[in-house]
Amino acid sequence: MAMKPMAIALCGLLLLASRAQGLVGGAPLATEDIARSVIGIVGPNSFFCTATAIAHNFVLTAGHCVRSGPNYKVQYKDTNGLREFADIVDWERPPQFILRANGANADIAILKLANSLPDYVGVATLGLSPVQIWPGDRFTVIGGGVALKGLHETGINRVVALAAAAPYSDLQIRLVDPSGNQAPIGACFGDSGAPVFQTRKDGTKVIGVVSWTGTPDKIKGCGSTTGATPLSPYRQWIQETVSKLGGILGNAAAPN
Numbered sequence: 334m335a336m337k338p339m340a341i342a343l344c345g346l347l348l349l350a351s352r353a354q355g356l357v358g359g360a361p362l363a364t365e366d367i368a369r370s371v372i373g374i375v376g377p378n379s380f381f382c383t384a385t386a387i388a389h390n391f392v393l394t395a396g397h398c399v400r401s402g403p404n405y406k407v408q409y410k411d412t413n414g415l416r417e418f419a420d421i422v423d424w425e426r427p428p429q430f431i432l433r434a435n436g437a438n439a440d441i442a443i444l445k446l447a448n449s450l451p452d453y454v455g456v457a458t459l460g461l462s463p464v465q466i467w468p469g470d471r472f473t474v475i476g477g478g479v480a481l482k483g484l485h486e487t488g489i490n491r492v493v494a495l496a497a498a499a500p501y502s503d504l505q506i507r508l509v510d511p512s513g514n515q516a517p518i519g520a521c522f523g524d525s526g527a528p529v530f531q532t533r534k535d536g537t538k539v540i541g542v543v544s545w546t547g548t549p550d551k552i553k554g555c556g557s558t559t560g561a562t563p564l565s566p567y568r569q570w571i572q573e574t575v576s577k578l579g580g581i582l583g584n585a586a587a588p589n
Contacts, residue, residue, distance in 0.1 A: 478523025
C-alpha cells in the first residue's frame, strides 16, 4: 500500500487556550499494565503527540495531531527501553472534525500502520458506550509529553489521576487535579492525543483522548484544566473506519 502523506499540526487549538501539551507538576512514571499501549507520534522540529494502540496496527490520537503533508512516524519502545519507529500508511478523522483558532470539534483520529506493532506493545480496549459523567468522577491519563515546563524530552509516559469538573457535555470533558496542590498536575507539551482511561466493573477502558489544556480564565498554561474529547459520540465512526481500513477492534467494539 502506498504511504499516505502526513504531517502533524503543531499549533492552533484549543478550547481554553492552548494545545494539550506533558504531564507536569510531578506526575510519576507510568508503570501500570495499561501504559504498555501508550505510544507516540514523532516528526520534525521535536514534534510529539501521545497516542494509543487500539489494535496491533491501529492507533488512536487527537484529530489536531494529523494533517496532510510529509510522513511522520509512530514511536514506541522495545523491551530494553530503546526507541523504535513504525510507518503510518493511512489515517482518518471524523467528518465532524473542524479546527478553529479557539478549538476543535470531534478531535480524534485513527491511524493505520504499515506493519503490526510487536506483542510487547499493549492494545487498549475502547469504552464506546455512553456513560453519565459527574463532577468528581476519577479518570487516569497517561501521556508522553514533557514533565517540566521548559524541558523538551518526550516519549516518557507519566500517569495522573484527574477528576471531572463542570461544565461537562457529551462532546467535552474537563479534568483537574483533585489534590489541591499549588502546582497541579495536568497536560503539557506532547500530551495531545493521550488516552483518558476509566475503570468500570468490566475493566479499564479508554473513553476519551486529551485535546487541550488551559486555565479557567482562558489563559494558556500547563497543569491546570485538561480537556478531553469523549469517544462515545463517535462510536459508529470508529468502528466503521477501522473496518474500512481493514482492521478489527475485537472486544473494544463490544457493548460496554
